[in-house]
Amino acid sequence: MNQTAPQNTDTPTKSDDLAGTWLTRPIPKVKPRAKVTLTAVETEPSTECPNCHAVITNTALIFNAYVCPHCDEHLIMSARTRLKWLFDDIDETLGGELVTGNPLDFVDSKPYPQRLREAQTKTGENEALLAMTGRVRDLALVACAFDFGFMGGSMGSVVGDRFVLAAQAAWQRRIPLVCFAASGGARMQEGLLSLMQMARTAAAIERLKQVQVPYLVVLTNPVYGGVTASLAMLGDIQLAEPKAMIGFAGKRVIEQTVREVLDEPFQRAEFLAEHGVIDQVVHRHQLKDTIYRLLSKLTFYQTLPNHPV
Template sequence: MNWISEWALPKIKTLFGAPREVPENLWHKCPACEQMIFHRDLERNLHVCTHCGHHMRVGARTRMDYTLDEGWQRIELPKAPQDPLRFRDQRRYVERLREAQAKAGQEDAVVVAHGSIEGNRVVAAAFEFSFLGGSMGAGVGEALVTAARLAVLQDAPLIVFTASGGARMQEGAISLMQMPRTVIATRMVKEAGLPFIVVLCDPTTGGVTASFAMLGDIQIAEPGAMIGFAGARVIEQTVREKLPEGFQRAEYLLEHGILDLVVKRGEMRATLARLIGLLRTPERVVAPPPAEPVAEPLPALPAPEGPAVPA
């Protein structure tokens, strides 16, 4: 009998207590600079790297928490038909869909909410990239149409945070039909005289870029966000030219007039509040300048007395 294992170790464990399990997600590695960041520091900095400023991807509900005032409410969306084409590749599409729903805790790739930003009432929609790459199917199209109708009903601006790989090909032509549907939804908001603001996050590509994402009254992007339609290699093979470095990044698009602003995540809330205030404040009626006083004509002098002088 080994007295160390039978007597000494149990005494030591009793003295110091059982070893505590250390969670595996206490530290996060920045994908840009590869520095390790403590999870509380990362959350405090809104998931922006404290070393290099890289903006990491965040979920839809986290983005709502970062942007909207406390107390925002999520809108229940109408259910779209699932797997209308009975699509199957290596797995059935309906299985992939159910797995994504269980993982993300939502029905589809968009969350719609209403609330306020620094007291300014808004309706917001945010894409969840972890839900099948934020792809746009019938459910996403229905969510954006619902958000547009709610904005018109509440007389509030519509803000959409995009993060998507494009149309959801498992739904075929049905997914492509969401492009004109979302364009019509933006027209509903604009015809009601309400601001439509798009915040393009990393990544925004494919059919989302080719439809409503480029139709905002104000186009904003986060730093370093990849924005485009097709991949860089596909474009180079098509045009047979070497493209500039970073031509699909937010900073390049800002320089060439595609975007209006590139705003850091920590400044996004204040920037949106300022823009909404400017777009929603009624124009001031400028009073005309006071008319200059008109000088009264001098009275005519009386004619001199005496005989008239012959002409």
């Protein structure tokens, strides 16, 4: 009887060879990628355009005077940025030492002093109006600018004080006064004291007119309430930036009062210019040259003999 020889189970098969090769083959080291460094564009703070929603680096925004390079939207500028952009040389700041108090001990959802501290932290300013003297080319002038980021650019007693100081400086030196208005109106936390600033600022402007010192207003977005009803609409020349919203009450409040749906652009700068409320709408890139040209013409009489001032 023939017996079959037992098979050698130790003989490696093809699959065994493949498995062994896979398990025993050394894995090559993965070369590390080159270290990726973030570029300036990726790390620099950026701002989103409220109109076209394009993301713009802050450097590009500053270089373009806070005008969107994609859709030409005029973004809000801080007061300090605005005046640094206007002046070629700055001489002094007016009323910077004035500090806002809390005469009414006003409290709404937050105490008034807390709101002031939060606004100061947010903007780096201690009030909603900044006033300076300086030069635009060869023209000396006084300029003040509202900071809308500071409690909506609302006008309280210190804002009124600083504007009056600016008007007094222009009156004493017989040089023009320029105001960049951007405000939601009177500051409710100061009650009647805030409303009194409308009369004070109007009186200071009237004093300038009596000695023929030019007062030029630039209406930026937005201007409402008591500021519109006083210093913002009393200029010898009224300029505005494109698409600036200008009015006393807001569109919604007016519609609720008259019970009618109003046309969308009736408070836009372009609409007001078409109807003679303001003199001209000027692009921000041309604004400095326009201010210089107009004020140079208005102050030309001072170079003539026997001028009335």
